[in-house]
């Protein structure tokens with residue numbers, strides 16, 4: 001089997017005596033979508049925080065390709081291709097939709113934000129073209145000049161994903177992309193996440209909506225009380241007795 005693109009090995013994280021993660025191993029194969037599910041407090045967001053660098057683990061390692069990134073800051077991980085969205089949207093509300101995207105690209109390109117204007121060079125034009133492509137994928141082109149804060153919640157979530165996409169990640173981490181979305185928004189999410197994979201991205205998605213998980217994921221890991229309960233193909237994992245017990249207590 002090919003080496004995984006991202007490898008999480010033996011991660012432990014405690015918060016004041018609470019074991020949020022205990023000895024977690026996860027392997028993300030290149031070009032796949034890996035779901036992480038589990039009841040509230042299972043450790044899912046902490047895992048994304050460890051992979052993206054917002055939380056330092058007590059032990060264990062995170063490796064991207066052949067490079068260990070465990071001790072890098074989030075800002076150092078973005079140019080390497082590890083990009084995330086947040087459970088609570090983090091946009092620049094006062095800036096336009098398109099400017100939010102250009103900031104996402106800047107975080108990758110390590111250029112000054114305002115150096116993107118005016119469009120002088122080929123690379124600046126390319127960034128604009130990539131931003132447009134991300135807006136198109138998320139149906140945001142008609143809103144490109146609107147202030148991000150004026151968009152309804154569902155579109156703000158789409159903008160967060162478009163911004164992450166514009167940073168051209170190798171590994172995209174999505175924290176509850178369906179939360180707070182309408183039924184239509186959730187339905188639209190499924191082909192969009194697949195499209196990200198089809199464009200060569202590898203995705204880890206934390207999500208409570210099992211329908212979304214079953215439809216998009218190639219592989220699913222279930223966490224419970226900070227431990228890995230089971231992992232495997234979505235159909236078998238979601239139908240397993242362990243998962244029923246963890247969720248329903250039956």
Ligand SMILES: Nc1ncnc2c1ncn2[C@@H]1O[C@H](COP(=O)(O)OP(=O)(O)OP(=O)(O)O)[C@@H](O)[C@H]1O
Nearest residue numbers: 015018019020038039040041042043044045046047
């Ligand atoms: N910064 C923190 N300080 C203290 N405890 C924390 C902190 N972050 C997480 N925890 C605790 O770690 C455990 C795992 O939390 P985490 O948010 O990772 O779970 P989760 O699976 O993402 O939950 P949810 O589905 O509700 O978002 C919980 O007991 C939580 O209270």
